[in-house]
Amino acid sequence: MDGTSCDSCDCRGECRHAIERLPDADLEAAYGLFCACRTQLRTSFGGVVGLDYNAVWLVASTLGVTMDPWMLMAIQFLEDDLVSECAESVETAKERG
Numbered sequence: 001m002d003g004t005s006c007d008s009c010d011c012r013g014e015c016r017h018a019i020e021r022l023p024d025a026d027l028e029a030a031y032g033l034f035c036a037c038r039t040q041l042r043t044s045f046g047g048v049v050g051l052d053y054n055a056v057w058l059v060a061s062t063l064g065v066t067m068d069p070w071m072l073m074a075i076q077f078l079e080d081d082l083v084s085e086c087a088e089s090v091e092t093a094k095e096r097g
Helices: 025-037 053-063 069-096
Strands: 041-044 047-051
Touching (some): 025 053, 025 069, 047 053
Antiparallel strands (some): 041 047
16 A cells, blocks of 8 residues: 555554655655565575675666665665674574574
């Protein structure tokens, strides 16, 4: 859902359907591109190592997103967070046996 049906809801802060828009169009574009590329991951025996940037460029082109230095850094920032989360999940799974 795009969140439009929940715009006037009294419980907007608690509604799982109400998706707040990011305060900046560039941030919105970066997050949208990252979400579209989350399936384009490179992996190794240790788990996720990062995004496949050939695929990122193709997805960006398909979506009409300009890959400038700012966009690249934004995607890399989100990628770093994803890789860290995946590494933590692997460590937690190892600890549980």
